[in-house]
Amino acid sequence: MADDAAERRPRRRPSIRLRIVAAAVAVVTAALGVGAATLVWTLERMLQASVAEQLADELDALAQGIDEGTIQTAALVQRDDDVLVALRSPTGVVVNTDAAAALPVPEGRAPMTATVDGERFVVVAAEAEAGTIVVARSLASVDDAARSATALLAVAVPLAVILVATVVWIVVDRALAHVDRMRAQVDDIDATGLDRRIEASSRGDELDRLAATMNRMLDRIEADARSRRRFVSDASHELRSPLASMRQFAELARAHPDAVAPGELSEVVLHEGERMHGIVEALLLLARLDERGRGKLQPVDLDGLALEELERTRALGLAVDGAALRAAPVEGDPRLLARATRNLVDNALRHARERVALGSVVRDGRAMLWVDDDGAGVPIEDRERVFERFVRLDEGRARDDGGSGLGLAIVRQVARTHGGDAWVTGAPLGGARFVLELPAAPEPRGA
Known part of the structure; x- marks a missing residue:
């Protein structure tokens, strides 16, 4: 059982601080590693190209001297061995050192690298009247420079990675310290x-x-x-x-x-x-x-709901004016909208002296249904509070009439659930006008 619980328990992941630092170190290490390798490779190629260029100039001078007779074959044999020289002619091969005899002959004027006696050389060749002249220069200095650069970067890259890791750790630690402080403050709130x-x-x-x-x-x-x-x-x-x-x-x-x-x-x-x-x-x-919230949306006519309330109140022997009712189609929950409409009418009947009037209209994409009464109205300072739950501005009469202070709260909640709202203002009859506003139903295409 304990083993099963341990298996079901999620493994604890490393902290965000550690993951951020690890990701930063991985990215920086990869970038610096690729950069260092590219730098060494580029340095080596540049130095090698420089040696090849110098060697090509020296080859041109030798070829010109031999063709013009200013450089004799014997002089080639006596040249220093810092540059290997081999003159290949039909009569034989003349070299300034034994290693020069092993030099390959490049094709054309393009330089090539060759290894002779375990040492790398840049080799170039040119055709002269006396034969093919092959010269080579050691790349030992180039290799030494590449090794020195590699050794330097092998020290510099880890130091740079450590520096970046330290800086990132400090920055992330300082940033997350604020998060820890906020977490502690939230944790203390009960x-x-x-x-x-x-x-x-x-x-x-x-x-x-x-x-x-x-x-x-x-x-x-x-x-x-x-x-x-x-x-x-x-x-x-x-x-x-x-x-x-x-x-x-x-x-x-x-x-x-x-x-x-x-x-x-x-x-x-x-x-x-x-x-x-x-x-x-x-x-x-x-x-x-x-x-x-609301149930499934269905087409509903606010004016139809208002007419039903007119018939209900007239059946009770009460006079209610519906001359201002106009078509006001919406989409919503019929049961909830009917409850909101009844609450508005009952509220008006409870506070009216003699007259109640209903109206509806669609204006600027909004459908509105209002109920007016000729009662005392709602003071401006109470026009928001009247929609709060259990708020009754006239405590005595509301209790006697069975009011609970929830009817108008239901009206506003139904309206907001449907993407609309409810509010109260002054009525032309002298009392209060309660308005239920909802998004109007979209007109059918082709209408």
């Missing part, structure tokens, strides 16, 4: 310290941008935690109120049976239970919207 933030160095580099990103994430986490705590507190309060009402009435009925009319207890329980049911349903809907 549920009781969500107001703490990551310190930035004010250099404006990538680490500062990372710190800013993490701080924005912490802002969202703090706001979400604060909203969750407020949400739980408000939900507990909202659910405790109907429970308390039912308990108090039940205790009163048990203590004083004669004081409670028959059926009154059941009526209270049904009424408060309906309130609790509405709160729980709204909470579950908001939770689903937060978690999964």
Whole structure:
């Protein structure tokens, strides 16, 4: 079992610091190695070409001297052996040293390299009247220079690699030190310290941008935690109120049976239970919207949803004006959009004095549905807060009418889930106008 657990456990990889330094050392070593080899090869070829050029000039002088008679054959034999000379003629071969007799004859004027008695030579040849003149010069000095350069680079390249590795290690260590500091700061943040933030160095580099990103994430986490705590507190309060009402009435009925009319207890329980049911349903809907968002998109007519609400409210004996309704096609979840529309209408009916009006339109690619009332309206300073969960500007009337403070929060969440928004402004009737705005459905091709 322990062996199986060890096999399943992921192997620990080297640290980022070590991987970066290793990668830098590998790249620098490869680059310097190739550069050093190229340098030695180029140096050797350049020196060899220089020797060949000098030897070619000396060959031309010998050939000219022999042709003009200024250099005799005997003089060739007496030349120093720093340059090997061989004159090959039909009568024989004349050399200035025995090693010259082993020199090959190059084809044409191109120089060639040859090894004689274990030593490398550059060999050139030219045709003269007396025969073929072959001259050669040792490449010992060139080989010595190449070996010296190789030895020097064999020391310099490792030193350069060590220097680069040291510098990269220091730079990466300093950079990751900020990351370690940020990690430690984030690791110390718990549920009781969500107001703490990551310190930035004010250099404006990538680490500062990372710190800013993490701080924005912490802002969202703090706001979400604060909203969750407020949400739980408000939900507990909202659910405790109907429970308390039912308990108090039940205790009163048990203590004083004669004081409670028959059926009154059941009526209270049904009424408060309906309130609790509405709160729980709204909470579950908001939770689903937060978690999964909308369902499958389907064509929906906002004006059609508004007309259904007109028929519902008129069936209740209420007068609602729908003269401003115009075609407003969108794509969305019909069930959610119908719930948002009903919430807007119910909110207007709850706060209107006498009149409610509905309208819809498509303008600049946006479909809008609005509901007006002639109530007291919403103060400017509360027009954003009214869409928060469990916010009721008129506490007494909202509780009496069964409002939970979740209807408008659902409207905004549904709108934003569909890529739109919801807001409130003043209405021509004198009260509030609540607007549901969504992206309009694209027009069919060829329309």
